[in-house]
Amino acid sequence: xxxxxxxxxxxxxxxxETDFGNGGMWTIEWFLTPEMSSxxxxxxVEYMKTHxxxxxxxxxxxxxxxxxxRDEVGYYVQDKLSEDPDxxxxxxxxxxxxxx
Numbered sequence: 001x002x003x004x005x006x007x008x009x010x011x012x013x014x015x016x017e018t019d020f021g022n023g024g025m026w027t028i029e030w031f032l033t034p035e036m037s038s039x040x041x042x043x044x045v046e047y048m049k050t051h052x053x054x055x056x057x058x059x060x061x062x063x064x065x066x067x068x069x070r071d072e073v074g075y076y077v078q079d080k081l082s083e084d085p086d087x088x089x090x091x092x093x094x095x096x097x098x099x100x
Contacts, residue, residue, distance in 0.1 A: 006070050007067045007070070008066075008067070008069075008070065009032075009066065009067070010032075010063075010066060011062060011064075011066045012060065012063065013031060013061050013063065013073060014030065014031045014033065014034050014036070014038075014059065014061070015029065015031070015037065015058070015060075015077050015081060015089075016028070016029050016030075016031070016037055016044065016057070016058055017056070017057040017059065017081050018044050018048075018054065018055070018056050019055045019056075020048065020052045020053070020054040021052055021054035021055070028077060028078055028081055030061070030077045034060070037058055038058065038093075041056055041058045041093055041095075044056040048095070049097050053097045053098050054097055055097070056095045057081075057091060057093065057094045058092045058093040058094075059081060059089050059090065059091055059092060060089070060090045060092055061077050061080050061081075061088060061089045061090075062088045062089075062090075063076060064088075
């Protein structure tokens with residue numbers, strides 16, 4: 001995603017957490033819009049249904065301030081989804097698929 005001065009303009013991002021099950025890959029990606037995160041969520045769920053199984057979660061994450069740097073946002077989102085002690089991450093969607 002292209003960012004002016006490499007900064008996120010707002011104070012909210014949407015994240016996709018995927019765990020592809022059975023020792024597979026665990027990833028976290030973040031997006032500037034809910035639509036982008038929703039599209040990726042649907043793709044991940046469809047892939048899991050037909051290939052690997054696993055869990056996909058879509059989150060709304062409130063950042064501590066506007067104009068955070070891209071890398072800063074990545075670290076913040078990773079920390080929030082690992083442990084959310086202050087309630088700044090809201091779970092929006094979850095889908096769990098069995099491994100075939």
